Amino acid sequence: MSSLLETKIAARQHALREQGLLRQRKVLSVDRPLNTNASTSSPRFVFEGRAYVNFSSNDYLGLSRVPELADALHLGAQTYGVGSGASPLVTGYSDAHLALERELCDLTGHEAALLFCSGFSANTALMKTLFDQQDIVVADKLVHASIIDGLQDSGAQLKRFLHNSLESAERLLARNQTSALITESVFSMDGDCAPIAQLSALCRQHHAWLVVDDAHGFAVLDGYHNAEAAKLIDVQVVTFGKALGCQGAAVLGSQALIDFLVSNAREYIYSTALSPANAALALAATQYSTAHPELQQKLLENIALFKQLCREANVPLLGSDTAIQPLIIGDALQTLQVAEELRAAGIWVGAIRPPTVPVGSARLRITLTAAHAAEDIAACVAQLAQVLSRIGVPLVTERQAADDHR
Ligand SMILES: Cc1ncc(COP(=O)(O)O)c(C=O)c1O
Known part of the structure; x- marks a missing residue:
């Protein structure tokens, strides 16, 4: 017979799995040592043998990989x-x-x-x-x-x-x-x-x-x-x-x-x-x-580039001016699906679900850093627009049309 706590744990995990709210760790490894020349390109990591561009860290200035700081x-x-x-x-x-x-x-x-x-x-x-x-x-x-x-x-x-x-x-x-x-x-x-x-x-x-x-x-x-x-x-x-x-x-x-x-x-x-x-x-x-104030400047440029490309592609951002760029999808399972599809293209963004955010406001949390290269930001937005329209998440124009009819 199971103990009280085993029964409780199993029931709670089952409920979370059903709602798409189960949290699991992923084992990441580095794609390159710190002291290589390539350390100036976009932040990446390796998961299950594949490299991903990281759009989900809070390392806004890219300082976690600065050789002088390792020293x-x-x-x-x-x-x-x-x-x-x-x-x-x-x-x-x-x-x-x-x-x-x-x-x-x-x-x-x-x-x-x-x-x-x-x-x-x-x-x-x-x-x-x-x-x-x-x-x-x-x-x-x-x-x-x-x-x-x-x-x-x-x-x-x-x-x-x-x-x-x-x-x-x-x-x-x-x-x-x-x-x-x-x-x-x-x-x-x-x-x-x-x-x-x-x-x-x-x-x-x-x-x-x-x-x-x-x-x-x-x-x-x-x-x-x-x-x-x-x-x-x-x-x-x-x-x-x-x-x-x-x-x-x-x-x-x-x-x-x-x-x-x-x-x-x-x-x-x-x-x-x-x-x-x-x-x-x-x-x-x-x-x-x-x-190094140029790092703050580079971060601002990357934020501006990301927002401009999203505007051009009708990707419906929340309107933030900081490195944290949320895209509200609403449904937790659909949010996970979008994040999975982006991963299939080598782009890693955070899928944030309740209780971290209010119920019904599950979202992608895309974070920009000073270390991102412009071509990776462009690839991220292009994939995002493609995945959203393939999965049927409304883009800005469709959202506005729906609002106009309300
Ligand atoms: C607003 C806010 N405060 C505090 C913390 C906790 O900071 P730390 O990650 O150093 O524990 C976080 C991190 O998730 C945060 O987002």
């Missing part, structure tokens, strides 16, 4: 060893961590910073530690799972405002004595940007803190990586696993906030510190991104 990681490991060896409050906090924290503060104008091994743990730690049952917190409808999980653990009363709606946010702030408003700089699944300056003004007016998850904006989006950031944003969470191409995260804010987290954040106190080699790498990556 920085190597030097960090040679200097400090490969691990931190302890939690930060025991003996895991070194001058490599401090140097990274200082650089992040210089870049954003915040007083102090605290490093975590991932953005997920930074967000949950921040929410769980900062808020409790006495707090009312308002958050954009689309904030990341790590924020929601942390808020649920905190016991705070959570109220959600309509995505990017200042009116909806203001209504909640006016009705509730709110401790903080939480949003993202660039939304991870829609690619659109929050109106940070206006939200900041609203928060000031209602004496609430503005907390911004800057995971997808940091080092790519102009605006919050200068001394002005701290004037608008009370708490900024930056991650190193996206545009910086490496790993880890930081919470940035006032010295009082960071001291409070050091004394109380369980994820910080009871977990092995980010390795000093990774801290040295994140510092080098931060400095590299600042020293």
Whole structure:
């Protein structure tokens, strides 16, 4: 007889499979070592013996494959060893961590910073530690799972405002004595940007803190990586696993906030510190991104090229101006089918399904990077248009015609 848990697991997996929502890992390998000349061409990987152009990573500047940064990681490991060896409050906090924290503060104008091994743990730690049952917190409808999980653990009363709606946010702030408003700089699944300056003004007016998850904006989006950031944003969470191409995260804010987290954040106190080699790498990556503004420029050019080609081919994008370009298909199984067809042509895009996105809004999440070559972007759009029309997903013109008849 099966145990209770075996029965539960089998039933849940069966239900997910039926709905096209089962998640499975794929084992990828590299298509070439880092130090070859070909490392300047589009990002690719190999899956089951075949190479694919990668349109689904968050490595927006292509930094994960920069040889100088591999050297920085190597030097960090040679200097400090490969691990931190302890939690930060025991003996895991070194001058490599401090140097990274200082650089992040210089870049954003915040007083102090605290490093975590991932953005997920930074967000949950921040929410769980900062808020409790006495707090009312308002958050954009689309904030990341790590924020929601942390808020649920905190016991705070959570109220959600309509995505990017200042009116909806203001209504909640006016009705509730709110401790903080939480949003993202660039939304991870829609690619659109929050109106940070206006939200900041609203928060000031209602004496609430503005907390911004800057995971997808940091080092790519102009605006919050200068001394002005701290004037608008009370708490900024930056991650190193996206545009910086490496790993880890930081919470940035006032010295009082960071001291409070050091004394109380369980994820910080009871977990092995980010390795000093990774801290040295994140510092080098931060400095590299600042020293190479042409990478941001190339990314912008690639985004513009992709959008223009989609417009010409009537591919119905959502309207984002960032590296994250979603194409909503709606049905989860059909989304998987489109992604599979693109793979058959050597193009890998993310198929994002509920619960990551709301039910009925399954989508392709196509991400551009500074490292993509123009011919691969063109091939991606051409395949996309072909597959969508073959499968019967309406293109822009057909969608408009359908809307006109409503
Ligand atoms: C908006 C947002 N915040 C936080 C995270 C978590 O960051 P990390 O991947 O470093 O855990 C992610 C990553 O998925 C994200 O998209």
